[in-house]
Amino acid sequence: MIVAILALQGAFAEHAAALDRLGTDHFEIRRPQDLDRPFDALILPGGESTVMGKLLRDLDLFEPLRVRMAEGLPVFGTCAGLILLARTVEGGTPCFAAMDIAVKRNAYGRQLGSFYTQAPVLGIGTLPMTFIRAPYIASAGPAVQVLAQVDGHIVAARQGNLLATSFHPELSADLSVHRYFLALAGRAQ
Amino acid sequence: MEKSRYELNKELAQMLKGGVIMDVTTPEQAEIAEAAGACAVMALERIPADIRAAGGVSRMSDPKMIRGIQEAVSIPVMAKCRIGHFVEAQILEAIEIDYIDESEVLSPADDIYHIDKTKFRVPFVCGARDLGEALRRIAEGASMIRTKGEPGTGDVVQAVRHMRAMNAEIRRVQNLREDELYEAAKQLQVPVSLLRCVHEHGRLPVVNFAAGGVATPADAALMMQLGAEGVFVGSGIFKSGNPAKRAAAIVQAVANYTDAKRIAELSADLGEAMVGINENEIALLMAERGK
Numbered sequence: 001m002i003v004a005i006l007a008l009q010g011a012f013a014e015h016a017a018a019l020d021r022l023g024t025d026h027f028e029i030r031r032p033q034d035l036d037r038p039f040d041a042l043i044l045p046g047g048e049s050t051v052m053g054k055l056l057r058d059l060d061l062f063e064p065l066r067v068r069m070a071e072g073l074p075v076f077g078t079c080a081g082l083i084l085l086a087r088t089v090e091g092g093t094p095c096f097a098a099m100d101i102a103v104k105r106n107a108y109g110r111q112l113g114s115f116y117t118q119a120p121v122l123g124i125g126t127l128p129m130t131f132i133r134a135p136y137i138a139s140a141g142p143a144v145q146v147l148a149q150v151d152g153h154i155v156a157a158r159q160g161n162l163l164a165t166s167f168h169p170e171l172s173a174d175l176s177v178h179r180y181f182l183a184l185a186g187r188a189q
Numbered sequence: 190m191e192k193s194r195y196e197l198n199k200e201l202a203q204m205l206k207g208g209v210i211m212d213v214t215t216p217e218q219a220e221i222a223e224a225a226g227a228c229a230v231m232a233l234e235r236i237p238a239d240i241r242a243a244g245g246v247s248r249m250s251d252p253k254m255i256r257g258i259q260e261a262v263s264i265p266v267m268a269k270c271r272i273g274h275f276v277e278a279q280i281l282e283a284i285e286i287d288y289i290d291e292s293e294v295l296s297p298a299d300d301i302y303h304i305d306k307t308k309f310r311v312p313f314v315c316g317a318r319d320l321g322e323a324l325r326r327i328a329e330g331a332s333m334i335r336t337k338g339e340p341g342t343g344d345v346v347q348a349v350r351h352m353r354a355m356n357a358e359i360r361r362v363q364n365l366r367e368d369e370l371y372e373a374a375k376q377l378q379v380p381v382s383l384l385r386c387v388h389e390h391g392r393l394p395v396v397n398f399a400a401g402g403v404a405t406p407a408d409a410a411l412m413m414q415l416g417a418e419g420v421f422v423g424s425g426i427f428k429s430g431n432p433a434k435r436a437a438a439i440v441q442a443v444a445n446y447t448d449a450k451r452i453a454e455l456s457a458d459l460g461e462a463m464v465g466i467n468e469n470e471i472a473l474l475m476a477e478r479g480k
Contacts, residue, residue: 008444009207030445046204048228048264055444111287114197132201171200
């Protein structure tokens with residue numbers, strides 16, 4: 001199993017560290033030639049979705065990655081990564097539009113609204129969750145399985161090979177979401 | 190298991206890594222910066238080059254102007270307060286700024302004390318020229334550090350000097366014996382607990398950006414290769430001939446800071462760079478403010 005991590009901006013190093021701890025091979029994607037290396041799954045990290053969305057296009061990464069996703073590439077998006085996956089973005093432009101969800105950006109307000117909590121995630125258990133200027137999923141289509149809710153809002157969901165969380169598992173010592181994703185990607189192989 | 194506000198504030202800085210934070214003075218400039226790929230904007234009334242030219246006392250920006258910028262963009266909005274001016278910081282917290290820069294670019298309000306940043310819920314970034322300054326600011330509650338550089342000059346030499354100095358000292362601390370850390374903490378005038386953290390991890394305990402004098406894609410990539418985790422660009426963008434193009438080029442250069450071929454392409458046809466002033470030609474060294 002080799003995981004590619006989109007490394008244009010944001011907390012990509014934190015995902016790499018989580019994969020290191022799980023003993024999973026990974027490499028960074030910053031430019032088109034990086035896509036020539038074989039990989040079985042992709043992580044879209046936290047950061048600013050506007051920055052990543054623009055750089056994906058400026059650096060000619062958008063179309064090849066969109067095609068790979070349509071072919072069933074397993075993808076795990078956290079926070080900004082969730083926004084990149086969403087079909088609809090309230091007050092913004094969708095990027096890959098691969099997942100049948102509508103997201104609300106900065107749904108908890110500015111940095112003073114950032115928070116930490118714990119909540120159960122379907123099939124994983126109760127997890128620590130860090131929300132940083134986070135989005136939530138305002139609505140999800142029938143193909144989407146809701147995995148977690150906080151205060152009545154969807155914060156984790158899965159659709160086929162796509163997994164998305166509005167919190168940051170990569171900032172936590174708990175690796176179970178990464179493990180869950182690797183298992184999902186393993187079954188897709 | 191309540192996670193502290195300070196952790197959340199350090200983590201916001203982690204989300205900004207690999208990005209470019211741009212100085213803007215109007216909502217229109219903020220929109221240009223966001224469209225060009227800025228990961229955050231710094232709202233201020235005058236960019237450092239103009240502060241330098243105007244002279245006089247330079248203060249926190251009008252909250253109304255900051256609000257206008259907060260409404261114009263969806264990315265984080267930062268703003269500056271004067272060193273030691275905790276009431277300006279309280280005002281910025283009241284308008285829910287995402288990050289406060291306690292900045293030497295403005296006229297210092299206190300020539301001895303910095304703000305006790307542990308008393309705030311909102312995060313702070315502070316400038317530093319070396320490891321001692323950086324750890325003193327972190328001890329006071331800063332959750333992000335940037336080099337001071339020399340703002341408003343378009344001259345990158347001081348940012349380079351500060352980044353090299355900081356990283357050289359970090360390497361030195363890493364190689365000390367544990368029983369030598371007490372004396373090193375005394376010399377650096379920093380808490381030994383923070384120095385132990387540097388000794389163990391070989392890096393600052395918070396994210397470290399470059400700032401002060403970055404004017405070109407090459408400058409930005411230089412700072413990244415020297416170990417910066419992201420870049421602040423102040424006067425360099427909106428004092429140049431084609432701000433939108435230059436801003437986008439700097440963003441791409443930071444994302445691919447080791448790809449010389451791409452940076453060569455990005456550096457072509459950018460129009461006029463900010464003219465800049467040489468560090469030997471300036472009367473006021475802002476980096477000397479607040480140690």
